Amino acid sequence: MNIRYYITLLILWIILSGHFECFFIVSGAFSCLFTILLCRRLSSAYSNIWNKLDRVFLFRFIAYIGWLMLQVVLSSAYIAKRIWQSSFNPQITVFESQQKNSISLALFANSVTLTPGTISVDVIQKDSYKIIISAIDKKLIDSLNDIDHKVAQLFLDFK
Structure with a gap:
């Protein structure tokens, strides 16, 4: 499931940046990877709070x-x-x-x-x-x- 999010974010990055040079694609790849890792960490940290909400x-x-x-x-x-x-x-x-x-x-x-x-x-x-x-x-x-x-x-x- 994280692979799909990563690919979706990367495609969105490429489309919104409008630059297809190697530097921008590599920067986008690292940014998307960082975003996925950050979201995974935040979701586990906030799971206790969200479980209490109804x-x-x-x-x-x-x-x-x-x-x-x-x-x-x-x-x-x-x-x-x-x-x-x-x-x-x-x-x-x-x-x-x-x-x-x-x-x-x-x-x-x-x-x-x-x-x-x-x-x-x-x-x-x-x-x-x-x-x-x-x-x-x-x-x-x-x-x-x-x-x-x-x-x-x-x-x-x-x-």
């Missing part, structure tokens, strides 16, 4: 992505309004998250960073996960509980 999680994740996109749009409108009013009250806070594992914490931190006006600065891991968050306004910091709760609900069955 269809219910997938549907919840898709719903979460839709909700997050809506929050990004709403936050963009709020930030645009703040920019036009020139009223900023930047704040940095330490937010105590209810996340239980590093995967859900990473999703939460990335969701905060994706939302306009907020950014995850650092993660403090002691008894519980705490995240240092910078925001343009206090209202955005108050809305972090919603994101934290949604991510925690998403990973409710994930142990």
